[in-house]
Amino acid sequence: MSATLWLIALVLVATLALLLKWQRPAWYWLSFGATFAMLRVLIRYATVMDACQLTVPPPRWRLWLARVFKWQIPRQRTPRILRLRPTRTGIRFRLKMQPGQDAFEFSAAADRLRHSFTVQQVVSKEIGPSVVELVMTGYDVLKRVQMPATVERSQLRVPVALCEDGTVHYRDYKETPHSLHLGATKSGKSVSQRQLIKELAAQKVALVGIDCKQGVELAPMARRFSALADNPDDAVELLEALVGRMNAIYQVIRAEQRVSADVPDAEITADIWGLPEHLRPDPVVLTIDEVAELALFASKAEEKRRDRIITALVRLVQLGRAAGIYVDIYGQRFGSELGNGITMLRAQLTGRTAHRVNDESSAKMAFGDISAHAVFATTQIPNDRPGMAVVGYSTGGWVRVRAPHTSMRSAVNACNKYAHLTPDIPELAAFRPVLPPIKPVEAPVPAVPAEAPATA
Incomplete structure (x- = not known):
């Protein structure tokens, strides 16, 4: 009887594990997968290191002793295990390399x-x-993106996606301005x-948008935007107004530098973040949707407008960082x-992100000067994973990420919720969206049941 109960319990546990692996891979990993994976790593460790050519020969003195005393020839030396710990999405396996090994061997x-x-x-x-x-990932974390419950946020540093190793990918404007x-x-x-806009809406930052598709992408979130242009004619005026604001901010920075022998180094600044709080202007994040609409032209007049747009953009990405102007x-x-x-203009855009593309040349536009491996990874993004992308770094590194599904309604709700944080920028007042006030949603009045007629 006891054997039967043990068998039933084993079947129930196996069924639960399979069900979790199918429906809740994160729960399966934390309850079963991490333990099995760590045992598998420890058991196979020496064999795998040897098969992957990540071992080194024993020292010569041990080989000499083995020949003199006719001992067994020592085995190849494997990297020493320093730490092995499970995480929410995988395992972190720290190793001490043997003399003569290089970190590139493990990457390869x-x-x-x-x-x-x-x-x-x-x-x-x-x-x-x-x-x-x-860093080992136990399951496909990009199949069903679930951001961690607690995510670090700071000024102009917001979480935007989940990396393939389970870590959070941040958009840090101070580190990567454009x-x-x-x-x-x-x-x-x-x-x-x-x-990105949903996360920025909760911060004290001015959002500026250019959407030449008649504003279909950015207009629904207009309550949180300090300025918005939905056609190339307004866009050129908006960009030149931003250039004018940038020049004015530089004058403020120049006046507050006070470079002299008796001024401490910490009080000398070359950007807005070193200004006193009462003089520091609000940072501006400029979002341009479908940039090709700003660069195409069909007549001489449109060509002149296009040259003005590109000139203003180049000035903003070259000089805007110190003035607190960031461009996406x-x-x-x-x-x-x-x-x-x-x-x-492209050379000044340090941050590079490429989603699924239709041809290899499009991927090369983003990563051709960064990494050939990132170009190949971009062309391998499947059609059934919208939001998946490859992020490249100027150092040559890259990583696959996928943003959580953010509906237009959730983004609009966030922008409406934080509409009171929208800064008023005098230089951009002509482009401030004019919208009717939000009407409060009235709760439905419960119907009052009619009184029953009195009976005689």
């Missing part, structure tokens, strides 16, 4: 390690001299854009076929 063997340890993804990171960390987002139609650019540009393509000045 990441795919072989992934198959050998039967995990979803392996990313190698160099922690310090002779120390490397293998960025370029490329992607084909239905690739998820709008979802990422809404997530979205588009399907951003190549030299858009005319003069485009490659100069």
Whole structure:
């Protein structure tokens, strides 16, 4: 009887594990998967290291002793395990490299390690001299994106996506002032854009938008925007107004520098973040949706307007950071076929994000000067994963990310909720959206049942 009960319990546990793995992979990993994976890593460790050529020969003195005393030849030395701990999405495996090993060897063997340890993804990171960390992802975290319950937020640093290793990808404007987002139609650019605007809406920052698709993407969130242009004619005036604001801010910074021998170094500044609180202007985040509409022209007049737009944009991305002006540009393509000045503009956009593209040349526009591996990874993004993208860094590194699904309604609700935080910028007052006040939603009045007629 006891054996039967044990068998029933085992079947129930196995059924529960399979159900969790199918419906709740994160719960399955925390309850069953992490334990099984750690046992698998420890059991296979020496064999896998040897098969992946991540071992070194024993020292010569041990080989000499083995020959003199006719001992067994010592085995290859494996990297020493420093720490092995589970995380919410995988395992962090820290190793002490043997003399003669290099961190690049572990990066090159990441795919072989992934198959050998039967995990979803392996990313190698160099922690310090002779120390490397293998970040193993236990399941496909990008299949169903779930952001952590607690996420760090600070001024102009907001979470926008989840990386393939389970960490959060942040958009830090102070570190990366300007960025370029490329992607084909239905690739998820709008979802990422809404997530970014939704997070910025809660901060003390001026949102400025240019949407030449008659404002269909940004106009619903207009209550949180300090300025909005929905056609190229208004866009050129708005950009030149931002250039004028930038020049005025530089005059304020210049007047407050007070460079002299008796002024402490900490009080000398070259950007708005060193100004006193009462003089510091609100930072501005400029979002441009579909940049090609600003660069195309069909007549001489439109060509002159296009040159003014590109000139103003180049000035903003070259000089705007110190004045607190940050630029996010979205588009399907951003190549030299858009005319003069485009490659100069693209070179100033440090942040690069590419969603699914239709051809390899589009991926090269984003990562051709950063990493050939990032170009290949961009072309491998499947059609059934909108919001998935490759983020490249100027150092040559890159990572796959996917933004959580953000509907237009949730973004609009956030912008309406924080509409009172919208700064009034005098230089952009002519472009401030004029909208009727939000009507409060009245609760339905419960129906009063009619009184029953009195009976005689």
